Amino acid sequence: MTTYSVRRGDTLSALAQRFKTSVSSLAKTNGISNPNLIYAGQQLRIPDGFDAPRASGGGRAASSYTVKSGDTLSGIAGRHGTSVGALAKANNISNPNLIYVGQRLTIPGGGGASPTRPTPNQPPVGGVGGPKPPTGGSAGVTVQQLRAVMPNLSQAKAEQYLPHLNRAMAEANITTPKRKAAFLAQLAHESGQLRYMEEIASGAAYEGRRDLGNTQPGDGVRYKGRGPIQLTGRANYRAAGRALGIDLEGNPQRAKDPDVAFRIAGWYWSSRNLNTYADAGNFREVTRRINGGYNGMADREMYYRRALNVF
Known part of the structure; x- marks a missing residue:
């Protein structure tokens, strides 16, 4: 069984047609109760027996791989007959030394080598030049x-x-x-x-809280607590947005989306x-x-x- 990462604009019916399967089969395989509700970044399992879209130029179709403890991008590239550059480009990775356990990577098609078994004693996820965990530490949980x-x-x-x-x-x-x-x-x-992922209360209690940077009418509700750590206040939204390169001050609802909230x-x-x-x-x-x-x-x-x- 292969997997597919949902992209913006995808629908379950279009994906079912693309992979020569049915909407009901896709929904059942992935435990989807509402076929009209999928989201960008969601990992879908494609039922066995589908016809995978072929890579251009006659190469093999793209596949996917889930990063495990001890993996490096160069090691993954070598095992799948591709290059670090191609892997980074296919997955929008700006720092090839920073990958994490559980990350789903698209393996670009077109390479000639077959995947091989992981080799033992590889360096920790992140590789040389990546984040340096303390001795005995590793990123990620199961x-x-x-x-x-x-x-x-x-x-x-x-x-x-x-x-x-x-x-x-x-x-x-x-x-x-x-x-x-x-x-x-x-x-x-x-x-x-x-x-x-969003505070149950309206946020009105934060109105006028200058210590939170709430200086404009409606800021209390607009910048109420969101995300697993309940980010609160215009000033915190602004600071987090600047650090992550996301306009959270202008689009505060993004703070409750999982891809942003955990970061x-x-x-x-x-x-x-x-x-x-x-x-x-x-x-x-x-x-x-x-x-x-x-x-x-x-x-x-x-x-x-x-x-x-x-x-």
Whole structure:
């Protein structure tokens, strides 16, 4: 069974026609209850027996590969008979030294070599020149680990969120058991085990909060808490947007989209130097720097203990 990454403008019916299958078969294979609702970046499994679109020039069709711990882009390229440049271009990777566990890569067609088995003792994900995790650390978590920390998170949601979460953790160098435990514990509390990507309240309570940068009428509602770490206030949206190269101030709703939301959480974590406090086991200070106080401390500590046991 192969996979396909949904692109902007795709529909399930068009993809079914493209891969010589049916909408109902695609929906059933991927657990889709509403065939009219798919999203850019979603990974679809294509049922066996389809006719894959052929690569131009008579080469083989593109395939996909999920990054595993120990992978490097050069190693993946070598095993699939392609080049680092072609892989980077096919996947819009600006830094070939930065890939992360769980990332789904499109393998461009046209190469002549067949994939080979991974070789042992490869350098960690990220490669030479990439983020340097502490000794013994590695980027990323598994679906099983994530659900062990957040048992109310469904399998489907965990699978949907995992690539975005792992990318954010790699970018923020959240690579050790203590860092992972502290980060996921805070996210679990702030978002109700990733159930809420937008604050339930209207946000009106933040109106006029100049400490949050809410200086214009309607800013409280416009810049209410969003994402797994509940980014709040015009000033924070502006800062996160500048750091990530996304206009969050002009388009605040993007802060709840998984591809952006988890990166915001990673940026927030890094911008407050929270790895340092996680390394020291100072979970109370991590909480203070995220919350501004110690609200929900018992709940946060419960998730933290659970996560430490997982990792």
